[in-house]
Amino acid sequence: xxxxxxxEVEAALASGGAVVALESTIICHGMPYPKNLQTAMEVEAxxxxxxAVPATIAILNGVPHVGLNSEQLKNLxxxxxxxxxxxxxxxAQVVASGSNGATTVSATMFFAHKVGIPIFVxxxxxxxxxxxxxxxDISSDLTELGKTPVAVISAGVKSILDIARTxxxxxTQGVTVAAYRTNEFPAFxxxxxxxxxxxxxxxxxxxxxxxYANQNMHLGSGILIAVPVPKQHAASGKVIESAIQQSLKExxxxxxxxxxIKE
Numbered sequence: 001x002x003x004x005x006x007x008e009v010e011a012a013l014a015s016g017g018a019v020v021a022l023e024s025t026i027i028c029h030g031m032p033y034p035k036n037l038q039t040a041m042e043v044e045a046x047x048x049x050x051x052a053v054p055a056t057i058a059i060l061n062g063v064p065h066v067g068l069n070s071e072q073l074k075n076l077x078x079x080x081x082x083x084x085x086x087x088x089x090x091x092a093q094v095v096a097s098g099s100n101g102a103t104t105v106s107a108t109m110f111f112a113h114k115v116g117i118p119i120f121v122x123x124x125x126x127x128x129x130x131x132x133x134x135x136x137d138i139s140s141d142l143t144e145l146g147k148t149p150v151a152v153i154s155a156g157v158k159s160i161l162d163i164a165r166t167x168x169x170x171x172t173q174g175v176t177v178a179a180y181r182t183n184e185f186p187a188f189x190x191x192x193x194x195x196x197x198x199x200x201x202x203x204x205x206x207x208x209x210x211x212y213a214n215q216n217m218h219l220g221s222g223i224l225i226a227v228p229v230p231k232q233h234a235a236s237g238k239v240i241e242s243a244i245q246q247s248l249k250e251x252x253x254x255x256x257x258x259x260x261i262k263e
Contacts, residue, residue, distance in 0.1 A: 002095075005115055006067025009055045013116055018052035021066075021112035021120040021150070027056075027076050028083040028102035030123075037077035044073075047121075055117055057108045059086060059094050059101035066115050076102070087140045105152065106144035109222065113148050118211060120152050124188045125224070127157040127166030130248065138169060145222035146173025151211045156186040156193070156226045159244055163193045171198075176210060176223045186228035189237030201225065 005013075012019050022043060027036045044054040055067040058076055068076065076083065079100065086094050086101030088110055094101035103111065105125050112120050126139025139161075145152065157166050167185060170177050178199040179185055187193035201207050207225055214223055229237055 003064045003066055003111060003115055004060075006055070006065070006069065008053055009067035009115075009117075012053040019055050019117045019119075020047045020052045021108055021117045022047075022054055022056040023105060023108040023120070023122050024056055024058040024076055024083070024102040025085055025104045026123055027073075028080050029085055033077050033080060036080070037074055040073055040077060041070075043121075055112070057103050057111050058083070059091070059099070059103065061100065062095050062098035064091075064095065064111055066111055066117070088144060089140060105141040106139075109141075109144045109148045109150045109152065113150050118150060118215065120150050122152065122154050124156055124158040125152060125154050127161040127163070128169050130160070130162045132162055132165055142166065142169050142173060142175075145170065145175045145224060147220065148222050149214060149220055151207075151214070151223040151225060153225045153227060155229055156188045159188040159190075159241055160248075163187060163195050167195055167197075170224065174219070174221045176214060176221070178207070178210065178223070178225045180207070180225060180227040182228055186226050187237075187241065189229060189234075189240045191228040191231070191234050191237075197226070 009019055027040050030036065031039065040056065044056065047054040056073060057066050058068060060072065083100045083102040084090065084094055085104060086107050087104045088106040090101065091107055091110070105122055108120055126141040129135065129137040132138060157163055163185060167177060176199060177197055178201045179197040181202050183196055183200050185193050185195045185197050201210065211223060
């Protein structure tokens with residue numbers, strides 16, 4: 001397959017065990033060292049505590065890896081932005097050049113499906129950027145969800161995005177969108193966005209039934225299950241959302257291009 005699967009992940013998949021895919025862009029581009037390593041290790045530990053095997057995905061020296069050992073994870077964290085941010089469009093170039101790539105949601109979904117991992121957990125997915133009706137700036141995460149049957153569990157889409165248009169685009173792509181124990185799509189840092197979801201799930205069993213039905217019907221598309229940020233963290237999330245809104249207002253009157261704002 002051209003993909004290096006760790007022995008632990010390979011054994012779990014062969015025995016029908018639970019495996020959860022994890023992205024690597026958040027490690028290399030989302031936070032500084034050593035916080036990024038600490039967070040990555042904590043997330044993997046949580047997956048293990050719940051009876052599954054974590055499979056962090058990255059491209060190392062041109063070889064896609066599914067499941068990293070502690071040394072590889074540490075090198076990823078220390079290298080940070082030296083690893084190229086790698087979406088689906090970048091995979092061929094990174095592999096061909098023997099480079100290192102930190103996978104985004106779209107690339108992580110691609111590799112997860114390639115080796116048979118049906119579930120992927122991340123912080124927030126990409127979406128339609130604000131003013132997307134003018135710029136046509138739409139994340140490849142959305143088109144990947146439309147054609148790759150992997151269930152993505154996240155806290156919603158990143159707050160700086162246009163959530164309403166993102167949900168409209170997901171509908172166009174045929175993606176099942178559900179929210180966990182709420183009727184409203186969460187806004188990453190906060191619990192509410194003002195946007196209703198077409199599907200609500202209230203237990204892990206309900207989530208599993210939807211994932212199974214999607215696979216059994218061979219729909220060929222992914223699923224997005226949005227889990228709101230815990231209430232104890234939502235208050236600070238409102239402060240962050242307020243800061244984002246203020247920054248966007250200031251950007252309207254500054255000579256800053258959209259590609260800079262979205263980063």
